[in-house]
Amino acid sequence: MSLPLLVAVVTIGIGLIVAAIHLTGGSRRATIASAEQAIDRFREDFPGEPVGAVRLTRSAETAFLELNDGRVGIVHAVGDRFLTRALTPRDVASCSRAGETGLSVRLSDFTFTGGNFDFADRQAADAVAALLAPARIHAVEAAR
Numbered sequence: 001m002s003l004p005l006l007v008a009v010v011t012i013g014i015g016l017i018v019a020a021i022h023l024t025g026g027s028r029r030a031t032i033a034s035a036e037q038a039i040d041r042f043r044e045d046f047p048g049e050p051v052g053a054v055r056l057t058r059s060a061e062t063a064f065l066e067l068n069d070g071r072v073g074i075v076h077a078v079g080d081r082f083l084t085r086a087l088t089p090r091d092v093a094s095c096s097r098a099g100e101t102g103l104s105v106r107l108s109d110f111t112f113t114g115g116n117f118d119f120a121d122r123q124a125a126d127a128v129a130a131l132l133a134p135a136r137i138h139a140v141e142a143a144r
Contacts, residue, residue, distance in 0.1 A: 050068055066131060
């Protein structure tokens, strides 16, 4: 087989594979439609966990859930799947404001290091910042 023909066959083959993956939903991005969906998805991995308030990001890719004992739940879209975490105070390396409605969160979990999260309004960003704030984290640790 000549080299140009081999290159053409490989190129067409790769193109067909990419198209098949795209057409079967492989490039679809997951989103969180509501607080109820976030709670349901979180409870798949943490059954029976009592959940308080839920705050969704503007992009609907991440939800922060208020849990008991000073913990915070996260449901985060990764591709077409969801990652869930129940963060303890020690898991939060830093949390700082990024604009009026944004937060920059760094976690000590190497599988999910955090990110920049933008909320629909300042109140939601303030609520999540309060959940992840260093002063609150130290108070929870002192109570234990």
